[in-house]
Amino acid sequence: MEVFRELAGLRAALAAAAGEGREVALVPTMGALHAGHIALIEAARRPGACVVASIFVNPRQFGAGEDLSRYPRKELSDIAMLNEAGCDLVWLPPVEAMYPAGFATSIAVGGVSEGLDGAARPGHFDGVATVVAKLFNQVQPARAYFGEKDFQQLAVIRRLVADLDFAVEIVGVPTQRDDDGLALSSRNVYLDEEQRAKAVALPRALGQAARAIAGGTAPDAALAEARATLTAAGFDVDYVELVDAGSLLPDPPADRRRQLLAAARLGSTRLIDNLAVSPTI
Incomplete structure (x- = not known):
């Protein structure tokens, strides 16, 4: 496995892979890797693929007062995990x-990003x-892999x-979970x-709400119960919402694919999760 911190070296390695007829698969990460990231690497390891993982803690996606300065950084252990998982190239660019x-360009995606x-x-x-x-332009992947935990x-x-005509297939990989x-x-x-003991209330509340809605309970009542359950468990709830799984618009009809999405805080830690609502219990 090769590690690159300069774009010229990465592009030379990617050109060599292309010369061998290998398709590039990209797994973007912010590091502090865990089994969920490794599941992305494993999904990307199709026959003949050149698997590239990026590690970059992106300052532009952190707001004022968020955890940019303390976001976990574990470069050496991340590289070891990627090597063991069969990654081919690692892109570790510095902020500069x-x-x-x-640098003066920003991309704003409307619609699905707004709620x-x-x-x-x-x-x-x-x-x-x-x-x-930027990563798509730098790496030019045929496919890119993202976890469904970050559903929005x-x-x-x-x-x-779709809007900017990137020639890359986006592959969603199911959420990986602890035993609880x-x-x-x-x-x-x-x-x-x-x-950590309290945190399990989040997936449990979503599961209860999903089963209730699938069983015919009015969504507003099921969502209110989920919020109340989380509050009682010690969470400060940002949202628990039922949306159309494609458009992310609220109040989807029952014949559409529906997804429950939630974000809530335990102390200073903000957790997110989501769950599909089955048409049956």
């Missing part, structure tokens, strides 16, 4: 390589769209690719022992 002096986390974290998805567009982010990236159901996240390391 991604945003050199005079939920788009409302709770203004500017967040502009930062996501901008850095992902995945929708934003699909819209970005908590979605894996780099931010889980912020939770102390007591908070």
